[in-house]
Amino acid sequence: MTTVTLGIDVGGTNTKIGFVDKHGRCLASKSIPTGADEPFSNFLSNVFTTVDQLKEEAGEVDMVAVGIGAPNANYYNGKIEEAVNLKGWGKEVAIADLMEEHFKVPVAITNDANAAALGEMKFGVAQGMKNFVVVTLGTGLGSGIIVNGDLLYGHDGFAGELGHINVVEGGRLCGCGRRGCLETYVSATGIKRTMFELLADSNGTSSLANKNFDELTAKDIFDAAEEGDELAKEAFDVTGEILGKALADTIAIFSPEAIVLFGGLASAGSYITEPTRSAMEENCLHIFKGKTRLVVSNLEGDNTAILGSSALAWQEYEKKQVNA
Template sequence: MDQPYVIGIDIGGTNTVFGIVDKRGQILRSGAIKTGRHEDVGDYLDELAQALNDILKDPFSKDTIRGIGVGAPNGNYFSGSIEFAPNLPWKGVIPFAQMLEERIGIPVALTNDANAAAIGEMTYGAARGMKDFIEITLGTGVGSGIVVNGQLVYGHDGFAGELGHVIMRRNNGRLCGCGRNGCLEAYTSATGVARTAREILDLNPDTPTLLRNIPVEDITSKDVYDAAVTGDEVAISIFNFTGNILGEAFADFVAFSSPEAIILFGGLAKAGDFILKPTKESMEKNLLKIFKNKVKILFSGLKEDDAAVLGASALGWEV
């Protein structure tokens, strides 16, 4: 039977989104579930399988699906396992592709979520026509997909591209979800921005800011953005702090792969110039002279949910 469709699944720290995709890259039917609802991965997979069955209705059926591609934090392309993902509720090594395939009866392939976003960007988004670029995902964590000469870099074990866990502050660095201190993710993820907000408010108790209208433990990166839009100086300083560290990291990333562009994807990228301007200034300040004014920083050319779903779905054609 002709199998003109694949399914793409993006597992985020908060939500899991999925869709049925055709050969032109059109998402024809989609859905979502909460990632952290179940501490037991088996219960989560049962809910995911049921949600997939719910969208596999006329004119779609399992017989029309070539394969399923999954993008997940710490997803290992070679083994099909999610391994020691700090931002997911399930610990250790999870043979995810095998477990999902057993429940749904369709072949499953899996890769890192940021790699999936990079594939989607290269096929349908801002990286079309590029052979050398880095996709940076700024969400609950910080991930990366590195493309060199048109090929994703996986490394010998499938885990190349953990740029969110490059250590940016070696002395008294923040504790990261991975268990180490000073990682880029601890500062420039959406959760890192919220941590910065709490620190700045604590250190400057007399400085007026709209952020004081929110219980300090409830502040999110979106709250910081909403305040920055009004001209709130504290909120703008939070983005400047974040962009400064992100730019330092980008200058180092450029040194090892000389990308044409670094593409920002994920929730924090919605902050627009508040994050782009300080990041670009910091990167240029810290670049080697041979790289100055050569590397673009771009926002993803795809809607946030679509990029990772489309990228993951590309794996479905190969299983």
């Protein structure tokens, strides 16, 4: 009988579910459609059926807790609240309570960036750290901030929105309706916008001049940089410089041991880390210079999001053991 937690990562399109042991081994996992336009009850029964299947696959497991990473997840009340990508689910769903009723074990939820931070602390590059920041670079920019070994949730459970700090006064239009937010520059979408600005400025002297806005991806920009495209490299430099400056401010606020880059854009390696590190150090307040490490997540593969969610479950389980 292996003790495991269940990690669930709810995405706008697919939901990943898996059993994870205390060493971060994923014993069985599956991806199911989220069904964001259908009633929430469909999602629930799909999850329950899937967990039964996974139990058969994983063999003898003792599932002691469930962790869920989801957009607009409120750790405090266990609800997903007003998630724009989960329209069919309505204004809010008490996902933690409903799962707890079914599984009869503790269930906790948080957003995906927070889950990523817990995943890094339990299984990844931040093992042993008590103060660090994880920046997730996907379609947008998310952050999970660990203070004294615990996630920063704030008063209402939604703290840690580094993607929406202002970095350019009157800058790019953001999905949040405001202008100049960090994620409009630093994210897969952000670097694409930067690439288009550079194409405009240089009158299209790049191998990417044949891509339209809808089809261009951050991966295309990376591939072009690998093939020596100077403008693609410059797009990474511009992105890294803006990120590095924002991280210098983040360091002044949190004085973290490390900042961990996570997600698609982070896998571009030194194209993104070098300009970021350089701008971060250059713009750092003198008392913090050289103190905070910039590292890339070492959690890889399809099950990374499951690991993060399961880390939340492990944390809740361990807290309950201590208090028991």
